[in-house]
Amino acid sequence: MAEPGSGLPSGLAAPTFLPWLTGLVAGMVFLSFLQKLLYPYFWSDLWYLLKVVRCGLWTGKHRQKGELVTVLDKFLIQAKKRPQKPFIIYEGDIHTYEDVDRRSNKVAHVFLNHSPLKRGDTVALLMSNEPDFIHVWFGLAKLGCVVAFLNSNVRSVSLLHCIRSCEPRVLVVGADFLETIEDILPSLPEGISVWAMKDSVPQGITSLKEKLSTATDCRVPRSHHAISNTKSPYLYIFTSGTTGLPKAAMICHLVAINSSIGLWAFGCTSDDIIYMTLPLYHSAASLLGIGGCIELGATCVLRKKFSASQFWNDCRKYNVTVFQYIGELCRYLCKQPKREGEKDHRVRLAIGNGARSDVWREFLDRFGNIKICEFYGATEGNISFMNHTGKIGSVGRANFFHKLFFTFHLIKYDFQKDEPIRDEQGWCCDVKKGEPGLLISQVNEKNPFFGYAGNKTQTEKKLLCDVFKKGDVYFNTGDLMVQDQENFLYFWDRIGDTFRWKGENVATTEVGAIIGMLDFIQEANVYGVVVPGYEGKAGMASITLKPNKSLDLEKVYEQVVTFLPAYARPQFLRMQEKMEATGTFKLQKFKLVEEGFSPLKISDSLYFMDNLKKSYVPLTKEIYDQIILGKIKL
Structure with missing residues (x-):
């Protein structure tokens, strides 16, 4: 019998029970030590996997119901759920979810009533970072049109090439770029109508702004934009690629939906205020940024152009908690003269790509406890990485879970011949860890490559065939990467031209x-x-x-x-x-x-x-x- 007050059940002696308990605790401590020693990133990798699985289950549930949900559908849900919440803040003006919904309805009705546009047609958009960029984008999406984002830096011959390659029925131009279009107006392909977001326009151009002033903001029936296939075109986003003039990468609804969960995957919430200075014609700003805000129901502070001198003032003024960057942006901020109170802000996350290791460290030392969330992904690519651990300099980690979803390799590359190295049998070879190799990703049903609009030759050039066995096909990212012993990946350089x-x-x-x-x-x-x-x-x-x-x-x-x-x-x-x-x-x-x-x-x-x-x-x-x-x- 146990002594009174011992707390042990009758018949269980203390000398027998305590060694068992001690052994259990010791075993748990040892397993924890072993996990940290051999698999130090197990829990963060598992967290990442669970997020991916959750998204997959959500998509699968809607597919089983016969519902193919798009980014636009998610925006309409948010506009109904939180109509008065600020969606876009621009130059101090607040545009709520309901405001953007109604303004985009007006855009849709203008083109519905005053143009020959029909479902599936392409419309090219040349506009600065401003709310009307989003209004026009969403308004056209409500008609089931494919919107081509033109790079606002491109001019003359290159701009004409971009317009021709995506074969638009309509070209919408912001007031800032009216002169740019006037220069090439006589050379535009026949049949393209030009609309400008300006009251007074030259002959041959229609004023979209004038027609919006009298348009109805009634809801546009979902039948106009409901899709039957998530792999149907949604946007064209231009990218330089590896050779030649800009190419129009086809962005389907599936890619857009997958991109929109990026901010959420990095830990953003609906309470975040996201500062965006990157151009909206870039996939980082439009797909990850605007799409990500919609996914969360968050607020976006949109700036026309990045200003290093005004950056932190804006962050304080609008209570910014998250901002998007490219590597140069962080470097520009670090190059600014030091000022008092540089850590006096609410920013907790910075999400982007291209942050150099030395800039990364300097940024953290100077501006405070901000988590840098680096990712990798090409606009037209079929693979992405996310650095969910915060390892400085890394674009992500090729963990066991990641390999369940993506098949990729780093292969040997001949820099002088500018082509992958193949062995005597004609097969490509993987590099050793620590060596730079060309990143390639297998193309299959799960991870397709959609190519470029009107450019079959350039689409084929991005593919490598018979890489490791007869008949396999891989997407050539054109990027050289290095993988270290812990499977972290680092961008090294770009190949080709x-x-x-x-x-x-x-x-x-x-x-x-x-x-x-x-x-x-x-x-x-x-x-x-x-x-x-x-x-x-x-x-x-x-x-x-x-x-x-x-x-x-x-x-x-x-x-x-x-x-x-x-x-x-x-x-x-x-x-x-x-x-x-x-x-x-x-x-x-x-x-x-x-x-x-x-x-x-x-x-x-x-x-x-x-x-x-x-x-x-x-x-x-x-x-x-x-x-x-x-x-x-x-």
């Missing part, structure tokens, strides 16, 4: 074509070079002259400023006697990239883009040193 500068992809063939239009240029070989202290690579053009022609530096400057967006203009020029080419007649870049832009290492004449003199000027050792020291800003 594209590099990133100022947060944008620069298509070198496009830049080369613009420079090549000059009557004294024989060839232009464009590439990116590393400049200390800057994210990405600065543009450099190696050029040769036509026989008996001389170089006019002012004309080169005028040409690139007139026809190229600021981020695509080469910062440096290099004069060469002749171009080196590969066996397949592709211009050789590898050696040029390695040599950089140092006048101490290069015997060819070098030039630097001087915006004050409105010309390219000789790149002297003095100018080179000032660039390296950061005294001359690029």
